[in-house]
Amino acid sequence: MGEARSAWEAAAQTRDDDIEGEGLFRAIALLKIGQTQEAQEWLDAFPSVNQQRRTDNSIEVRTQAYCLAGIYAAFRGEDVEANEYFNEALNINQSHLYARQARAWLQAGLLKVLRKSQ
Numbered sequence: 001m002g003e004a005r006s007a008w009e010a011a012a013q014t015r016d017d018d019i020e021g022e023g024l025f026r027a028i029a030l031l032k033i034g035q036t037q038e039a040q041e042w043l044d045a046f047p048s049v050n051q052q053r054r055t056d057n058s059i060e061v062r063t064q065a066y067c068l069a070g071i072y073a074a075f076r077g078e079d080v081e082a083n084e085y086f087n088e089a090l091n092i093n094q095s096h097l098y099a100r101q102a103r104a105w106l107q108a109g110l111l112k113v114l115r116k117s118q
Contacts (some may be wrong), residue, residue, distance in 0.1 A: 009033055024068055025030055029116055063093040070102055074111040090107050093108060 009029070023042060030039035050072070053065035070085035083106055089099035105111050 020036070024071060024075075024106070031053060031116065061093055063089045063096050063099065066092065067096070069101050070099075070106070071114070074102075074106055075114040075116065077115055079106060079111075 024046065027039045027042040027046075030036070046077075050069050051063050053061055054066065054069065056062050066085045066089035070082045070089065073079070073082035073085055083103065085102035086099050086106065089096055090103070093099070102111070
């Protein structure tokens with residue numbers, strides 16, 4: 001349990017708050033270590049920005065946005081939606097390794113650790 005807390009603390013110290021980068025993982029980590037206000041502010045902004053990015057002209061931006069939407073859905077306990085987002089990312093870019101990995105992790109139950117209640 002101490003090792004898990006240390007890992008969440010290290011992730012929470014990431015300074016990339018960008019919607020397109022590690023910001024989602026940082027926000028989840030902040031929640032895990034009890035810094036809920038900062039995390040919630042970021043998470044409140046995520047859905048609308050991510051929705052815009054899912055319609056971007058860039059294939060890369062759209063693929064990444066769908067991947068992050070899948071992670072966000074898994075975090076919220078919405079596994080069916082998460083799987084749909086990962087599949088859409090792969091429909092856009094079949095060779096996107098992270099979407100393939102994330103979908104496999106979801107199917108194996110490995111993304112449950114992201115859940116709010118964990």
